[in-house]
Amino acid sequence: MANLVPQGELGIQSIGDFRTEAGGTIEDAFIAYQRWGELKVTDDGTSNVLLIEHALTGDSDVAEWWKGLVGPGMALDTDRFCVLCTNVLGGCSGSVGPASRHPDGDHWGSRFPAISIRDQVKAEKTFLDAVGVERVSAVIGGSMGGARTLEWTLMYPGLVDAALVIAVSARASAWQIGIQSSQINMIENDLFWHGGDYHDTGYFPTAGLGSARKLAHLTYRGELEIDERFGSDPQAGEDPFGTFRSPKQRFSVQSYLDHQARKLVERFDAGSYVILTDSLNRHDIGRGRGGLNKALASSTVPTMVVGVDTDILYPYHQQEHLSRNLGNLLAMGKISSPVGHDAFLTEFRQMDNILRRFIMLAGPTLKTPTPEQAGEIEFYI
The missing domain is CATH 3.40.50.1820 (Alpha/Beta hydrolase fold, catalytic domain)
Structure with missing residues (x-):
């Protein structure tokens, strides 16, 4: 029953x-x-x-x-x-x-x-x-x-x-394992990862998880769609064409990827991201x-x-x-x-x-x- x-x-x-x-x-x-x-x-x-x-x-x-x-x-x-x-x-x-x-x-x-x-x-x-x-x-x-x-x-x-x-x-x-392993490395190289034991430290590997999400998101979307939406346009109010490169002066697509990273960091655990991504590497x-x-x-x-x-x-x-x-x-x-x-x-x-x-x-x-x-x-x- x-x-x-x-x-x-x-x-x-x-x-x-x-x-x-x-x-x-x-x-x-x-x-x-x-x-x-x-x-x-x-x-x-x-x-x-x-x-x-x-x-x-x-x-x-x-x-x-x-x-x-x-x-x-x-x-x-x-x-x-x-x-x-x-x-x-x-x-x-x-x-x-x-x-x-x-x-x-x-x-x-x-x-x-x-x-x-x-x-x-x-x-x-x-x-x-x-x-x-x-x-x-x-x-x-x-x-x-x-x-x-x-x-x-x-x-x-x-x-x-x-x-x-x-x-x-x-x-x-091999392509998928390479992409996915790179995402795992981004998280594990975050200073706040602590070998996966970060949950009680008060700090989280948000930078690593965010970077992993940016790379992943580019593989989730189509090249034509991304280019049609953003092209090489700068983000409004920013200038990525200045004398010196600055992380505060972004292209429009960078702003979009930053947004996608923030959304995931707010709702997903980095440890789960690593465990599940690794399970995809093992898929055969x-x-x-x-x-x-x-x-x-x-x-x-x-x-x-x-x-x-x-x-x-x-x-x-x-x-x-x-x-x-x-x-x-x-x-x-x-x-x-x-x-x-x-x-x-x-x-x-x-x-x-x-x-x-x-x-x-x-x-x-x-x-x-x-x-x-x-x-x-x-x-x-």
Whole structure:
């Protein structure tokens, strides 16, 4: 019998001591989550759950970051489905992470073990077990959430009816590892990092996290979009063409990146940023499975793959590789946008069409409870 928190509220679910695939232990681990729509579960474990996987700095509030896509009659229709979204293991929006209190009372900090995408999925599976959900209708995610979605289809194929993988690759490329490792280095080189044990010092590695965000944001957006918006214009009231260079005299794009850095620093923990970015470096679905193509070919879950035509972080050819090698490809889709990687978070009309198409195509495979099964459904609201 499933038990979830009221609709839209943030819930915290204990998952006990968690062992990572690399041998680390997270004592008294917990996962934060939110849900929309009524959960329906039949006696055979069939459920109407759409499990949504957020990106690197996202959270469980999918109704906010995919505003207009979650609700009655919307693409993620809460009249039909229970939309469930967790905050990832290692995050800082409710789930256990480096900023959380260790069972001894201090912060986890540097004691928080490195985690993989597979660890994130295993923790989520443990969470679903804890709340009484044995099977999901679909897993849907983009970027880091897309990596988690891919791993769901390979780790627990018998528990997933369909999957939608957006803007991600089968493994981290050297380009991605280089970009992401540079961001980690920026944080770890901040004087206030203190080896990850800064939470009780009163100081935070904000400069390092801000610099990391600036570099990351350039890979999240499209070159054409950034140039069309800012060009080589100076920031209003500033002069970057003076006799001597000054950090106070900026180009317009620098001001924009400073703004993006401030926004992230205000809401995100640097320790979580390092842990989650490192998990992306470790992403490789072929590891221990005979290589990428063999792993993809073994997939039995009907999977739709979507990419962005201007994505420089996860180029479209990487989604084409997925589509050519997946053992059970449902469909291939493309978001056309100058925005780049972030288009799956900004192009709401296209995402609405993609999500509706996915639900339609996956329909025959979704084992959601029918109205005739209503008498068999047991759930708490």
